Amino acid sequence: MNQQQSQYLIVGGSAAGMAAAHAIREQDPRGTITVLSGEPDAPYFRPLIPFLVAGKKTPAEMAMTGCGPYTGANIVVQTGARVASVDPLAHCVSLEDGTHHGYEKVLFTTGSRPYVPPDIEGTDAEGVFALRTLADARRMAARLHQTEHAVMLGGGLLNLKAAFALLEQGVKVTLVIYSPEVLSQLMEPGDATLIRKALDKAGLAIMTGVAATGIMADASGVTGAALDNGSTLACQMVCIGKGVRPNVEFLTGSGVAVDGGIVADRYTGASLPDTYTAGDVAVTHEPISGTPIMTALWTNAVEMGRCAGLNMAGVKTVYTGTFGILNATQVADEPFVAMGVVHTTGKDCEVHQKTTASTFRKLVFDATGTRLIGAVLIGDITNAGLYRYVIREKMDVARFKRPIIDHTLHYGHFMR
Numbered sequence: 001m002n003q004q005q006s007q008y009l010i011v012g013g014s015a016a017g018m019a020a021a022h023a024i025r026e027q028d029p030r031g032t033i034t035v036l037s038g039e040p041d042a043p044y045f046r047p048l049i050p051f052l053v054a055g056k057k058t059p060a061e062m063a064m065t066g067c068g069p070y071t072g073a074n075i076v077v078q079t080g081a082r083v084a085s086v087d088p089l090a091h092c093v094s095l096e097d098g099t100h101h102g103y104e105k106v107l108f109t110t111g112s113r114p115y116v117p118p119d120i121e122g123t124d125a126e127g128v129f130a131l132r133t134l135a136d137a138r139r140m141a142a143r144l145h146q147t148e149h150a151v152m153l154g155g156g157l158l159n160l161k162a163a164f165a166l167l168e169q170g171v172k173v174t175l176v177i178y179s180p181e182v183l184s185q186l187m188e189p190g191d192a193t194l195i196r197k198a199l200d201k202a203g204l205a206i207m208t209g210v211a212a213t214g215i216m217a218d219a220s221g222v223t224g225a226a227l228d229n230g231s232t233l234a235c236q237m238v239c240i241g242k243g244v245r246p247n248v249e250f251l252t253g254s255g256v257a258v259d260g261g262i263v264a265d266r267y268t269g270a271s272l273p274d275t276y277t278a279g280d281v282a283v284t285h286e287p288i289s290g291t292p293i294m295t296a297l298w299t300n301a302v303e304m305g306r307c308a309g310l311n312m313a314g315v316k317t318v319y320t321g322t323f324g325i326l327n328a329t330q331v332a333d334e335p336f337v338a339m340g341v342v343h344t345t346g347k348d349c350e351v352h353q354k355t356t357a358s359t360f361r362k363l364v365f366d367a368t369g370t371r372l373i374g375a376v377l378i379g380d381i382t383n384a385g386l387y388r389y390v391i392r393e394k395m396d397v398a399r400f401k402r403p404i405i406d407h408t409l410h411y412g413h414f415m416r
């Protein structure tokens with residue numbers, strides 16, 4: 001069989017894949033590294049794509065080239081190269097175009113794709129989007145000229161980002177959320193009050209406790225969204241933000257263990273020899289409880305990808321896991337951080353909360369009150385790094401619990 005061959009083959013060229021390629025090159029200056037990327041675009045910073053819709057950045061400004069790890073490092077990136085199947089015994093992958101690529105070690109960093117609920121009718125209409133790729137962002141931007149009103153289904157962070165991009169372009173935006181409040185995965189409804197106020201002030205219309213049942217369209221594309229309360233919203237664009245699903249289908253029949261995502265061991269190894277995994281597609285573990293977990297965060301993907309690259313290059317490196325919830329960002333000029341255990345209603349834990357006109361702080365300790373296990377900070381996010389450290393290291397906080405609660409913790413408190 002006529003096929004290309006690489007020492008290190010990486011399937012998926014984004015946060016995890018490119019971080020891995022870089023880490024391998026640091027350790028192995030000469031080994032051949034090939035990245036197969038299913039997208040037509042060269043690797044780019046995915047979290048920036050809403051800025052393309054907002055008209056604030058060009059694709060060139062989002063490219064990893066220049067600041068990306070592979071520049072000048074003799075890492076081959078093949079775009080439009082989608083892997084269809086893997087034969088771990090033969091150490092070979094087959095691409096959708098019928099070609100094959102052999103490897104000594106392979107890393108799966110195929111990430112995730114938006115989940116489109118099958119019970120909503122009409123999601124294939126023109127003008128329905130789920131913002132994931134640069135190509136999606138280009139298509140959204142191209143429809144702006146005929147969009148007065150956009151309906152966003154889902155109140156998660158990605159939809160909020162997309163909503164603000166549209167607002168900046170003068171589009172009227174309505175968020176339709178089934179949960180009682182925005183960002184329900186990251187905080188409890190009562191915790192989101194300040195963020196909700198900021199969203200209202202920014203001009204976002206928000207409907208809670210409602211779901212879409214269908215999307216109407218004519219020859220021009222989307223014309224409206226039907227809701228389960230019997231009402232209809234006239235609109236020219238619908239954006240679906242209902243979470244993501246891992247891209248694992250190409251592993252069918254390969255024998256590589258998949259349980260939701262690709263199962264990773266503590267050294268980022270997948271289940272068969274010479275196979276590794278990292279990023280959104282990987283099932284790793286939660287550092288506090290040790291339970292299996294999948295996340296969808298750029299920083300986690302880079303960290304795990306780098307760890308996988310080191311392991312592939314022979315530098316045995318343990319991956320210490322990741323919080324299920326770890327997010328530090330800004331919504332409507334309101335900075336916030338959510339990490340660890342944040343949903344506390346009905347749970348056996350100790351919660352300390354403080355609200356001012358412009359800040360909200362929730363600190364969650366375990367039932368014994370001796371370990372910090374979660375935090376939500378809105379408005380004032382100072383100390384977030386310290387809290388993350390305390391949670392991650394599972395520190396006994398007896399000596400500095402009061403400074404944590406009073407928000408006066410500093411590194412001096414860790415010194416004995």
Ligand SMILES: Cc1cc2nc3c(=O)[nH]c(=O)nc-3n(C[C@H](O)[C@H](O)[C@H](O)COP(=O)(O)OP(=O)(O)OC[C@H]3O[C@@H](n4cnc5c(N)ncnc54)[C@H](O)[C@@H]3O)c2cc1C
Nearest residue numbers: 012014015016038047082083110111112279280296297298
């Ligand atoms: C709009 C938006 C905003 C975001 N904002 C933030 C943020 O503020 N902070 C944050 O931490 N995270 C954010 N994220 C999430 C973050 O982008 C992801 O967690 C991160 O990109 C995951 O990286 P990854 O390398 O694991 O996978 P991905 O970035 O999903 O990349 C996987 C790549 O593999 C390719 N691929 C899939 N299947 C195949 C195949 N069979 N063959 C070849 N290639 C394949 C895909 O096409 C894709 O290019 C955002 C995401 C989006 C969409």
